[in-house]
Amino acid sequence: MRNIEIRPNLRTAGGEFSDIMMGGKFAGSLTLVYREGDRVAGSVQLEKGSLKPANKQRVESYLKDYIQSFIHAVQAETCDVVVTFSRYDNIVTTAEEDYESKNEVLTEDRESAEYKLVMVNEKRNRIDYQVYDNKGKWIAEAVFRTDHAHISGDVRWVFEPDDEEVENMTELLVSDFDEEIVDTFIINHKFDGELIETVELTHDDLLDTPVEVIGDTAEEEDFNVILARDDGEVLTYEIYQQNAGKLPIGTATVNIKHRRLTGFIDFRDHPDVNDAGAITSALMKELDKERDYDGLNLSLMFKNELIDELFIDNEPVH
Numbered sequence: 001m002r003n004i005e006i007r008p009n010l011r012t013a014g015g016e017f018s019d020i021m022m023g024g025k026f027a028g029s030l031t032l033v034y035r036e037g038d039r040v041a042g043s044v045q046l047e048k049g050s051l052k053p054a055n056k057q058r059v060e061s062y063l064k065d066y067i068q069s070f071i072h073a074v075q076a077e078t079c080d081v082v083v084t085f086s087r088y089d090n091i092v093t094t095a096e097e098d099y100e101s102k103n104e105v106l107t108e109d110r111e112s113a114e115y116k117l118v119m120v121n122e123k124r125n126r127i128d129y130q131v132y133d134n135k136g137k138w139i140a141e142a143v144f145r146t147d148h149a150h151i152s153g154d155v156r157w158v159f160e161p162d163d164e165e166v167e168n169m170t171e172l173l174v175s176d177f178d179e180e181i182v183d184t185f186i187i188n189h190k191f192d193g194e195l196i197e198t199v200e201l202t203h204d205d206l207l208d209t210p211v212e213v214i215g216d217t218a219e220e221e222d223f224n225v226i227l228a229r230d231d232g233e234v235l236t237y238e239i240y241q242q243n244a245g246k247l248p249i250g251t252a253t254v255n256i257k258h259r260r261l262t263g264f265i266d267f268r269d270h271p272d273v274n275d276a277g278a279i280t281s282a283l284m285k286e287l288d289k290e291r292d293y294d295g296l297n298l299s300l301m302f303k304n305e306l307i308d309e310l311f312i313d314n315e316p317v318h
Contacts, residue, residue: 004062006030014253014264014299015306020046020059027051027059032070032081033264033299033306040067040076041304043121044083056085084120114168115139117176126305129176131155131169142173143307145270149183152270154308157191170199188274193311195277220281225252227286233257237286239265239279241272252283252298256291264299273307276300280310 003023010017015033019026027050032042044063046056060083071079114134121128129142144153155169166189174185185201222242229236234255238248249272254263265283267273280298287293298310 004059006066010297010309011262014301015042020044020063022051022055022059025050027055030063030066031306032067033301033304034070034074034076035304036074036076038076038078039304040071040074040079040081042081042306044081046083046085048085051085082121082123114165115172117172119176127153129173131172140169144173145302147270149181150186151177151182151184152186154188154190156308157189157196160191161189161196166197166199174201186271186274188308190308193309198274220278220285223275223279223282225279225282225286235287235290237283239283241275250279254283254287254296256287256293259292259294260297261287261293261295262297264301266304267300267302267307270302270307273300273302276308276310280312284312 004027005021007019007021008016009019014035015031017032018030020028020030026047028044028046030042030044032040034040046059051059063083067079067081116132116134118130118132119127120130125146127144127146129144130138131140131142133139138158140155140157142153142155144151155173161169169189170187173187177185183202185199187199189196189199224240224242225237226240227235228238228251234253237252237254239250239252240246241249247268249269250265250267252263252265254261265276265279272279280296283298284296287296295311295313298312299306300308300310
């Protein structure tokens with residue numbers, strides 16, 4: 001009987017990210033984010049090429065028990081974990097290929113001369129894509145959220161793209177939506193946890209199909225980070241933006257027990273995630289007042305869902 005185990009890659013104050021192993025071989029990935037006493041959310045991606053149907057059932061049963069134990073441990077009232085079963089890097093670009101799985105994930109695909117876009121999950125106001133080049137190699141994943149006529153999301157590249165590759169990717173993603181009903185479209189292109197470029201399009205831009213690339217213009221000085229609660233090893237900060245009213249735009253929770261700090265920022269509005277770089281700089285300036293540390297692992301969250309992660313090596317802020 002082949003052993004099943006969960007092998008953690010990263011744990012933060014608000015979640016964990018792990019590999020699923022079977023018989024010592026990689027079988028998929030598990031992502032869980034949570035708020036104690038509130039909610040657990042996440043995803044399970046099972047590698048279709050590594051699991052036989054009988055083994056898949058065993059793994060799913062094991063994961064259900066693991067997630068149930070996790071729910072009890074954090075005393076969550078609700079849980080929402082999406083399970084997908086598909087290949088990571090072997091998509092055959094023929095119309096006859098059967099992309100369906102028992103979980104009904106690869107539901108739609110679209111391709112250009114350079115890239116193939118595969119929708120792997122659609123739920124409520126969230127759409128997940130995987131993107132492959134014309135040789136079937138996985139090159140990026142994209143997560144988008146729809147708020148009526150506002151579309152925003154992140155593209156996480158496997159490699160660092162050039163300007164032409166960013167443009168081609170943007171055009172392909174935009175083509176999957178109806179430009180007649182979309183008012184704004186924001187895409188953050190990222191590589192290795194760092195923001196490369198932000199593309200912002202309005203309704204008129206979409207009709208004319210140009211691609212306008214802009215940078216993150218927010219500055220550290222635009223934000224105030226105030227210590228709201230000190231629980232010894234865990235600090236809670238309220239984040240305020242100047243000229244944005246009296247309410248905080250987000251809350252940062254940071255565990256300072258170890259020299260490499262971990263934590264998360266829970267944003268009130270999704271667009272504020274785009275200013276994460278400037279906000280993190282302001283947060284680290286406050287953390288410097290508390291203790292010396294080597295770096296910071298920070299999860300960016302919106303409505304209890306993981307949007308992105310930042311991994312920062314500390315350089316003294318003066």
